[in-house]
Amino acid sequence: MNQKPGVCTFCGTGCGHFIGTENNRVTRVYPSQNHPVSKGRLCVRGWNIHELLDTPERIKKPLVRADGGYTESSYEDAVARLVENLKKYPPESIGFLASPRSSNEEQYLLMKLARAAFRTNNISLDSDSGHRASLNVLHAGTGMAGMLGSIEEIRKAEFILVAGIDITRQNPIIGSEIHMAARAGAMVVTLDSRRTQIAKLSKKFLQVNPGANKLAILALARTINDENLSDAAFMSAHTEGFDTFRHAFGLLPDNEVSDKTGIPAEEIKAVARDLAKAKSAMVFFSSGISGLDEDTIGYIYNLFLMAGKIGREGCGVNPVAGLNNLQGGYDMGLAPDLLTGFQPLADEAVAKKFAAEWKADVPSAPGTPVYESLSNPSSKLKALVVVDHDEGIVRYADAIRNLDFVAYIGAFKNPFADFAHVVLPIATYVQEDATFTNTERRIQLSMKKIEPEEGLLPGWKLYTMIAGKAGQAWTYAKVADVMEEIARLTPPYAGVSHAKLSSGFGMQWPVNEKNPKGTGRFDVAKAGRKLSFYKVSDVFEVPSAKEQYPFLLMVGKAQHFWHQNNLMKKTHIPMREYNATLMDYPDGYVEICPQSAKEIGVRDRWPVRVVSPHGEMRVAARVSDDVRPNTAYAPYFVQEMISRFLLGHTEVLKQGEDATIPVRIEKV
Amino acid sequence: MTMFLIKKADVGKIAQELSREYEVYGPMIEKSSGQTFFDRVEDLAEINLAAPIPSNPPKAVVFPQMERILAYEYDRTKNAVKMEPDYRVVPKALVGLRPCDLAGMLCLDRFFMGQEFVDEVYLNHRKKMFIVTNTCITPFKQCFCVCTDSGPAAKEGYDLNLTDLGGEFLVEVGSEKGAALAAKLGLAPAGDPHLALKNEKVDKSIAMFEDIAVDSKAWISRVMNRVTTGFAKEEVWEYIGDQCFECGACTFVCPSCSCFNIADVSNPECAGCADRLRTWDSCSYEGYSRMAGGHNPRKPVEDRRNKRFFCKLSYSQMKKYLRPGCVGCGRCAWVCPGDIGLPNVVTYVRREITR
Ligand code: SF4
Ligand code: SF4
Numbered sequence A: 001m002n003q004k005p006g007v008c009t010f011c012g013t014g015c016g017h018f019i020g021t022e023n024n025r026v027t028r029v030y031p032s033q034n035h036p037v038s039k040g041r042l043c044v045r046g047w048n049i050h051e052l053l054d055t056p057e058r059i060k061k062p063l064v065r066a067d068g069g070y071t072e073s074s075y076e077d078a079v080a081r082l083v084e085n086l087k088k089y090p091p092e093s094i095g096f097l098a099s100p101r102s103s104n105e106e107q108y109l110l111m112k113l114a115r116a117a118f119r120t121n122n123i124s125l126d127s128d129s130g131h132r133a134s135l136n137v138l139h140a141g142t143g144m145a146g147m148l149g150s151i152e153e154i155r156k157a158e159f160i161l162v163a164g165i166d167i168t169r170q171n172p173i174i175g176s177e178i179h180m181a182a183r184a185g186a187m188v189v190t191l192d193s194r195r196t197q198i199a200k201l202s203k204k205f206l207q208v209n210p211g212a213n214k215l216a217i218l219a220l221a222r223t224i225n226d227e228n229l230s231d232a233a234f235m236s237a238h239t240e241g242f243d244t245f246r247h248a249f250g251l252l253p254d255n256e257v258s259d260k261t262g263i264p265a266e267e268i269k270a271v272a273r274d275l276a277k278a279k280s281a282m283v284f285f286s287s288g289i290s291g292l293d294e295d296t297i298g299y300i301y302n303l304f305l306m307a308g309k310i311g312r313e314g315c316g317v318n319p320v321a322g323l324n325n326l327q328g329g330y331d332m333g334l335a336p337d338l339l340t341g342f343q344p345l346a347d348e349a350v351a352k353k354f355a356a357e358w359k360a361d362v363p364s365a366p367g368t369p370v371y372e373s374l375s376n377p378s379s380k381l382k383a384l385v386v387v388d389h390d391e392g393i394v395r396y397a398d399a400i401r402n403l404d405f406v407a408y409i410g411a412f413k414n415p416f417a418d419f420a421h422v423v424l425p426i427a428t429y430v431q432e433d434a435t436f437t438n439t440e441r442r443i444q445l446s447m448k449k450i451e452p453e454e455g456l457l458p459g460w461k462l463y464t465m466i467a468g469k470a471g472q473a474w475t476y477a478k479v480a481d482v483m484e485e486i487a488r489l490t491p492p493y494a495g496v497s498h499a500k501l502s503s504g505f506g507m508q509w510p511v512n513e514k515n516p517k518g519t520g521r522f523d524v525a526k527a528g529r530k531l532s533f534y535k536v537s538d539v540f541e542v543p544s545a546k547e548q549y550p551f552l553l554m555v556g557k558a559q560h561f562w563h564q565n566n567l568m569k570k571t572h573i574p575m576r577e578y579n580a581t582l583m584d585y586p587d588g589y590v591e592i593c594p595q596s597a598k599e600i601g602v603r604d605r606w607p608v609r610v611v612s613p614h615g616e617m618r619v620a621a622r623v624s625d626d627v628r629p630n631t632a633y634a635p636y637f638v639q640e641m642i643s644r645f646l647l648g649h650t651e652v653l654k655q656g657e658d659a660t661i662p663v664r665i666e667k668v
Numbered sequence B: 001m002t003m004f005l006i007k008k009a010d011v012g013k014i015a016q017e018l019s020r021e022y023e024v025y026g027p028m029i030e031k032s033s034g035q036t037f038f039d040r041v042e043d044l045a046e047i048n049l050a051a052p053i054p055s056n057p058p059k060a061v062v063f064p065q066m067e068r069i070l071a072y073e074y075d076r077t078k079n080a081v082k083m084e085p086d087y088r089v090v091p092k093a094l095v096g097l098r099p100c101d102l103a104g105m106l107c108l109d110r111f112f113m114g115q116e117f118v119d120e121v122y123l124n125h126r127k128k129m130f131i132v133t134n135t136c137i138t139p140f141k142q143c144f145c146v147c148t149d150s151g152p153a154a155k156e157g158y159d160l161n162l163t164d165l166g167g168e169f170l171v172e173v174g175s176e177k178g179a180a181l182a183a184k185l186g187l188a189p190a191g192d193p194h195l196a197l198k199n200e201k202v203d204k205s206i207a208m209f210e211d212i213a214v215d216s217k218a219w220i221s222r223v224m225n226r227v228t229t230g231f232a233k234e235e236v237w238e239y240i241g242d243q244c245f246e247c248g249a250c251t252f253v254c255p256s257c258s259c260f261n262i263a264d265v266s267n268p269e270c271a272g273c274a275d276r277l278r279t280w281d282s283c284s285y286e287g288y289s290r291m292a293g294g295h296n297p298r299k300p301v302e303d304r305r306n307k308r309f310f311c312k313l314s315y316s317q318m319k320k321y322l323r324p325g326c327v328g329c330g331r332c333a334w335v336c337p338g339d340i341g342l343p344n345v346v347t348y349v350r351r352e353i354t355r
C-alpha cells in the first residue's frame, strides 16, 4: 500500500489527507476519513494538491545574479554570498520576510537566524496583520493567542455567527461543518454585505451595509444589555472590566440602527435574543490578509463575553486563518515584538531564557515589520531575505528594486525570485518531516513522503548552514530536534514532540503537563484568571456614499483562489477554474446588482470604469443579486490591475475586510 | 456453474498464486488511521477480506487519479514531433473486490470501451485483468446496493467470486481463467448445499441493511422516472445546488464516474518537451463543461449538480451502462461537504413526488 498520511497545506483548516507516490513522485491524494477536522472531506484545492506537488515549476538549483542574468551556483557559494552581503549592514538595515506557509520548524529557525545570527528584530510574516489583530484581542482578553473554540465542537454549538467571511470558499471544510450544524438544527446567522453561499445556507442573513460590521455587532450587544439578556452569573464569576465596554452602548441611538447598518432593528434584536438564549454559541470571522480590524474583533469578543459564550462546550470566538501555517507563524514569533508562543520580546526573563538556549543575546532594539519599511520612503532597510512568497504579485516592487540586496528562499518558482541577487532552493513540505499549526491551534506532523531531488536541502538544513557561515554552530541532527528546542522555549508547545505527533491526528496547544494530550477549546474553568473585556474605541466611521462617489466598493476574496496565490497557479484543475472566471471577465470584474446595472446602463460583462478619489480602473461588470444597490464588490486577486488599483488605497488594505472605497462606476 | 471450497486459512493462496503473473491489488487497512484502501499490495499478508468497503474506489487501478499517458518532444529545427504513448500494460489482479465496485467498473468498461470510440489508455489498463470478488455477508453503514441492483453479491464480470461461509469460502468460477486457477490450486469441489448456504448468507445480508446500513436509504426507481423525464422541480435542484461546495469529491470517489481532464505540462528543463497528463475531473467544476468561446451550457451550479444526478439516475444513461449509473456504494455521501450525497438527493426528489 502506498498511502502516506499528511495534512493539506493550502488553507488554515488543516484537513487530513493521504498522499500516494510512485517512483519518488506524488501522483494522488485522498481524504482521511477519521481525521477529526475534515472527517473524509477535502475542498477543490485539497483534492488537487497532488497537481501542485508534482509541478515542474520548482526552484532546483542555487542561483546567483551575474551580468544581468543568473548563473547556477552551489549552496556553499550562494550561502557565502548571502552571509557576506547581510553582514555588510547594521541590523536595522536587514529584514526578513517569513512565510505563513513554511513549517513551524522552518519558521522558528528563520526567526532564530534573524535574531541570533543577524541580530535584527526586523522580521515579519508575509501576510497582513489581520490575524495578529485577532490574537491581540484574544490574548489580552483570555491569555490564549489563538482560536478559543475547536472545529470538532462546531456541531455542539446551538448558535453560530458567521461574520464577514466567505467561509465556504475561504476555508470550505469549516464552512461544511457549519452547514452540517445548521442542518442538525443550529441557528446559523450570517452577517455580511454580500450574499455568500453560507448566507444562503444560514437560517438568518443580516445583509449589512459595507463598513458597518462594527455597528451591527454593537447593536447586538446593546440589545443584550438593554433586555437584560447577558449571562450575569458568568459575568460576575469570570469577567472583569465590563464598564470599559458599557459606555459604547450610548453611542448608537436606537433610531439610527437600521439606517446605518442597513438591517431592520427588529431583525438585529431577534438575533441578539437567539444568541442569548442558546446554550452554546460560536462566531467565525476572517483572519489574515483581509481580516476584520482589531476594534471590530474587540466588539465581537466583548459581545460573546457578555453572552457568556466563551470557555464552555460548543462555544468560541474563532478567527479563521486563510493560510495553512499563519497561526504557526505567530506561534513561532515571526513578529518584531514577539518571541515564540506570543511571549513578548520586551520581557527580560523571556529574552534571557532564549539567550541561554541560543548561546547568543537576543537583540533588544525594536524591529519594524518588513512591509512597513517598504512602504516608508525613508526606511533604513537595505537588505532583505524573503521565504516562499505566497502572493502571485509582488507589492512595493519599486522599493524592493531599490534595495541593495535581496535573497529569495523557496521551493516553488515565484515572481519575487526575479528581484533576488541570490536564490536558494529548499525541499517541498512532502520531502521532509514538518509540523503545521492550523487555525484551531492543532499542531500536526506531516511526514516525509518522497526524497528531495539530488542535492536539494530541506529548509532546516539550509538555515543551519547559513547560521554556520554567520558564525553560529547549530547542532540539530534531525528536524525533530528543532521541535524539541521549540518545546523547551515555548510554554504552549512544552509537551510537543515529533514522536508524540507521529500517531493520531495532531494536538491542539497548549500541550503541557496539565494537558498532555492538548487542549481542544479554551476552558473558563481552567483559565485561572478573569476574562477581561477588550478596550474598544468609540469611533464609528461608517463610510457613506457621496454624490460624486455613489457606490461603496468592497474588496475581498472569491472562490478557488486567494490573492493571486502562487501555489494555485501551479495546479491544472484549480487553475482552470480560476481561468474559467477570467474567460468571462478577462479584465477582472466588479459585482453590482441588476438595479445598479440598469441605472448605469450596462449589462453583464460590459466594460465599466471604476473611479475613486485615488485612481481608476477598467473592469467588466458582473451583474448579480448577491450585492445590494449602490454597493459593489471586487475580488482583489482576479486581476493584477485590481491589485494595483487597491495598492493606491493603502489605508484600505490596512483596514481589511470591513474596508470600503467610495467609487463612481461609469459605462465606457 | 463450477464451484469449489477453500479453507479460510488457505484463502491467501489465491493472491499468492496470482502474484506470480499479476500485479496484485486488494483491500488493506492503513494502520495509523484505520482507513481501508484498495491499493497495490506489496505484502500479500496485508490483504484483508473482512475490511470494510474501501474508502477509495478501485477504479483508480484502471483509471488513475493522475497519469502520464504521453510524452512528446518537438524539435524546432527539424520541425519534427516525437510522441511516445505511455501505457502501463501490466497484468493486474484485483483480489477482494466488492460487488458494487465491480458493477462500477463494468459501467466504466461500457463507457470507455463499449462505444464507437475505444479509449486506448483504459483498454491497456483493463486488458489482462483477473478479478476476484468478495460477497458482502454484512453491509456497511453507507451501503445501498440493494436499491441499485449491484450487491451484496456479484452476479457477473468476475473470474472468481468468494463468499465467506464461516470456516471456509465458497469459490464460484466465472470464467475459464478462473477455472484454470481453481484447478491449479487443487480446490475441493462444492455442491448445492454450499450454494444454498451462500444464498442464505446473501438473504441475511439483505435483511441486515435495515439495521446496519442506516446512513443511506435510496429508493431509486421512482426517482429515476422523475429525473429522466425532467419532472423533478427546478426548486429542488436549486435547493441541492445551493448546498454544493463544488469540491468534485462525489465524482472522484464514485466507482462509475469517468470525467477526466487532459493537461500538457511542459518541462522547464527541456524546451519543446511536454508530458500529457490525464487527471480525474468533475462535472461539478465550472470549468469542466465550459466550451470554447465563453458559452457554458451548465453555468449555474444547480445545473452542474443536476448533470451528475442525471448521469447516475436516468434511463438514458442506463442504456449506456446497461444498469443504473449509481451502484449504491454510498461513498459520495461520505465525502460531500454539502451533505448532498446521492441518497439525500434521492430523498429530496422523492419528497417532491410524494408532496
Ligand atoms: S479546506 Fe483548506 S485544508 Fe481543507 S482541503 Fe481545502 S484547502 Fe485544504
Ligand atoms: S454497497 Fe453492497 S456491494 Fe458495496 S460494499 Fe456495501 S454491501 Fe457490499
Ligand code: SF4
Residues within 6 Å of the ligand: B250, B253, B254, B255, B256, B312, B325, B326, B327, B328, B329, B330, B331, B332, B333, B342
Ligand atoms: S453515485 Fe454515490 S452512491 Fe452511487 S455509485 Fe456513485 S459514489 Fe456510489
Ligand code: SF4
Residues within 6 Å of the ligand: B243, B244, B245, B246, B247, B248, B249, B250, B251, B284, B305, B332, B335, B336, B337, B338, B339, B340, B341
Ligand atoms: S461532493 Fe457534494 S459539495 Fe462536492 S461537488 Fe459533489 S455534490 Fe458538490
